[in-house]
Each structure stands twice: as structure tokens, then as C-alpha cells.
Amino acid sequence: MTASWRFSMLADRHRALGSKLEDWSGMGTAWSYDKDADEEYVAIRTKAGLMDVSGLKKVHITGAHAGHVIDLCTTRNVEKIYPGKSVYACMLNDAGKFTDDCVIYRMGPNSWMVVHGSGSGHEELTRASIGRDVSVRFDDNLHDLSLQGPLAVDYLAKHVPGIRDLNYFHHMQTQLFGFPVMISRTGYTGERGYEIFCRGQDAGQIWDTIVAEGKPMGIIPTRFTTLDMLRVESYLLFYPYDNSQKYPFANEGPGDTLWELGLDFTVSPGKTGFRGAEEHYRLKGKERFKIFGVLLDSDKPADEGAEIYRDGKKVGVVTCAMYSPLVKKSMGIARLDVDCAIVGTPLEIRNASGTVKATAQSLPFDDPKKLKRTAKG
Numbered sequence: 237m238t239a240s241w242r243f244s245m246l247a248d249r250h251r252a253l254g255s256k257l258e259d260w261s262g263m264g265t266a267w268s269y270d271k272d273a274d275e276e277y278v279a280i281r282t283k284a285g286l287m288d289v290s291g292l293k294k295v296h297i298t299g300a301h302a303g304h305v306i307d308l309c310t311t312r313n314v315e316k317i318y319p320g321k322s323v324y325a326c327m328l329n330d331a332g333k334f335t336d337d338c339v340i341y342r343m344g345p346n347s348w349m350v351v352h353g354s355g356s357g358h359e360e361l362t363r364a365s366i367g368r369d370v371s372v373r374f375d376d377n378l379h380d381l382s383l384q385g386p387l388a389v390d391y392l393a394k395h396v397p398g399i400r401d402l403n404y405f406h407h408m409q410t411q412l413f414g415f416p417v418m419i420s421r422t423g424y425t426g427e428r429g430y431e432i433f434c435r436g437q438d439a440g441q442i443w444d445t446i447v448a449e450g451k452p453m454g455i456i457p458t459r460f461t462t463l464d465m466l467r468v469e470s471y472l473l474f475y476p477y478d479n480s481q482k483y484p485f486a487n488e489g490p491g492d493t494l495w496e497l498g499l500d501f502t503v504s505p506g507k508t509g510f511r512g513a514e515e516h517y518r519l520k521g522k523e524r525f526k527i528f529g530v531l532l533d534s535d536k537p538a539d540e541g542a543e544i545y546r547d548g549k550k551v552g553v554v555t556c557a558m559y560s561p562l563v564k565k566s567m568g569i570a571r572l573d574v575d576c577a578i579v580g581t582p583l584e585i586r587n588a589s590g591t592v593k594a595t596a597q598s599l600p601f602d603d604p605k606k607l608k609r610t611a612k613g
Contacts, residue, residue: 332515426470
């Protein structure tokens with residue numbers, strides 16, 4: 237394992253399941269277990285799975301200028317976020333290019349938490365806080381256990397009063413098994429799911445209890461990389477694996493626009509004044525590529541990084557791919573030339589094992605109206 241500077245209190249649980257704890261975002265993370273990943277994918281799509289996503293970075297921002305700092309850094313209108321509400325947002329650099337995505341949680345009038353991945357979110361917030369009445373604190377004790385799938389609410393309802401009334405992108409302060417937790421109706425799977433934020437010292441017992449009690453319901457531990465199967469179907473991007481940091485342009489530095497990534501919806505209507513705003517708006521209509529879906533005529537997934545061709549010309553690359561044992565389809569997320577990002581465009585994907593026919597498809601493949609993740613009751 238790469239030398240890590242952050243440590244999950246669940247590391248021994250992951251090792252017992254066969255993980256070598258590969259490094260992600262500075263934390264040893266369960267990229268693999270000694271079992272079939274398809275089993276975990278099916279569990280989350282049909283029952284529920286429990287995943288340790290504590291490698292996500294949690295940053296607390298408090299003080300009179302806290303909202304202003306977040307407003308400067310992110311694409312959302314923070315004044316519309318009330319205590320108990322959260323929202324998905326992006327961060328840009330001065331060139332209007334994507335640097336990170338995050339979930340913004342409002343905890344109180346002057347109290348916020350921003351959760352982000354392996355991008356520069358913490359640095360962006362710290363940079364914007366200079367000279368302002370605000371405290372920015374990185375929290376590595378707070379662990380994040382993600383319980384995702386259609387049976388997640390049925391399990392939690394046995395222990396958490398009011399959990400069925402918690403709406404999508406809302407959170408509640410409560411107790412679970414006698415421990416103080418914050419439960420957020422968020423996740424990264426496209427299913428109805430919940431993130432359980434808890435103290436590091438409580439994470440092991442919470443994990444063990446859910447695994448033991450959930451077993452009769454079909455709830456199982458799931459590795460971090462099962463997300464790759466789920467995110468392909470649900471159009472969930474993962475920095476930097478879908479970005480030009482990994483698939484650079486020949487004559488340009490790294491950086492993609494929200495228009496190219498399909499994340500322009502994260503900019504609140506009419507918002508200005510956030511970092512990179514002017515360039516973001518100027519770059520509309522100047523897309524060099526589009527994130528789009530590809531559907532393969534195959535019972536195997538595309539190779540990661542497989543080149544995509546149309547009429548003998550390279551027109552893109554597959555960034556993440558999967559074969560679904562549930563719907564019996566092979567699909568992927570791709571960076572496609574703009575004129576090929578049209579539903580039904582015939583394509584060829586060149587895997588190491590040979591060329592496969594494919595067609596361009598819109599994203600997401602699964603639940604395009606988001607009915608599962610937003611369901612009530």
C-alpha cells in the first residue's frame with residue numbers, strides 16, 4: 237500500500253475481508269475484497285450494501301463569513317441552503333475549469349460542512365478564507381459509512397425514528413445504536429441511500445452491528461470500487477478518472493469545463509462572483525468533447541482507457557465501463573467528440589482483445605428520472 241497519512245478505524249475489518257487497503261485521497265481504502273464484485277453490485281441494486289467512504293475529506297467552516305467563503309468557492313447559491321439541507325456543487329479555477337466537486341451541508345446559521353474527494357476542495361476553501369472571520373478545520377476523526385440500496389431505509393427505520401421522512405439531500409442529527417451520528421440522505425450509487433457520519437471511535441461497532449443485523453435482509457459489506465459499476469449506470473463522475481488530468485489534450489494543460497462534463501446544472505441560475513465564473517460563462521458553446529454514454533455489443537466491459545473510433549478516426553476514450561449482470565448490458569462513460577455525442581451514433585471500441593461495435597447513448601443508463609434516489613416514505 238502507498239504510504240497513507242489518514243487511517244480508517246475500519247481498516248482491520250477491510251483486511252479481514254481480503255483488502256490490501258490501496259491508497260485513495262491519503263487513506264488506505266478497500267479497493268478489493270476476496271469475493272465477486274458482481275455480488276456487491278447486485279446487493280446494492282436489489283437489497284443494500286454497506287461501504288466505508290471515510291476517505292472523503294470533511295471540512296468544517298464556521299464563523300460569520302462562512303457562507304461567504306463557500307459562496308466564493310462553489311457554484312451554488314448558498315443562501316438557498318437551510319440548516320438540515322445539503323447540495324451538490326462544483327469548484328473551478330480562474331480559467332473556469334473544474335477542480336473538484338463536493339456536497340455542501342448547512343449545519344446551522346454560521347456552521348457548514350463541505351465533503352469532497354481527491355481534488356483541491358480543502359485548499360480552495362482555505363484560500364478563500366484568508367482575511368475573513370471564519371474557521372476552516374479539516375476533520376479526520378469523522379467517519380462516513382454509506383448504506384445504499386432499496387432496503388437501506390427499511391433497516392434504518394428499525395432504529396431511527398423519522399428516517400422515512402428524511403428527503404433527498406437532507407440530513408438529521410440523531411442516534412444510532414446509542415451513538416451520536418448525522419445521517420444524510422445522499423450517496424454515490426443512484427439508489428436510495430444514506431451516509432452515516434460518526435466518530436471514529438464508534439465506527440467499528442456501528443459497522444459490525446449493521447453487518448450482523450442486516451445479513452438476514454441481504455445487506456453485505458461492499459468494497460469502494462463497486463462504485464465504478466454503479467456510477468457508470470447512474471452518470472456519477474469520479475475525479476480525476478473521467479477528467480483530462482488522466483486523459484490530457486495534446487497541446488493543453490489539464491482542465492475541463494462544466495459544459496464538457498455535463499455538470500453545468502450545478503451552477504445556480506444567474507450566479508456570478510464565484511471563482512472562474514466569467515470564464516465558465518464565456519466557455520459555453522466551446523466544448524472540445526462531451527461526457528456521454530456508450531452501449532457495447534458485447535457481454536464484456538470495455539477496457540479502461542479504450543480508444544473509440546468512428547469511420548477510422550479516433551473520436552474518444554472510455555473512462556469507466558461495466559457489464560451489468562442484472563440488465564445484461566455492457567456500458568461505459570466516455571469522453572466523445574462533440575459531433576459524436578448524439579444518441580445512436582455508431583462507434584467502434586478498440587479493446588486489447590479486439591474491436592467491439594457500440595453506439596452512443598445518453599446518460600444515465602439507469603433511472604434517468606431519479607425516482608429511486610428521491611422516493612418518499
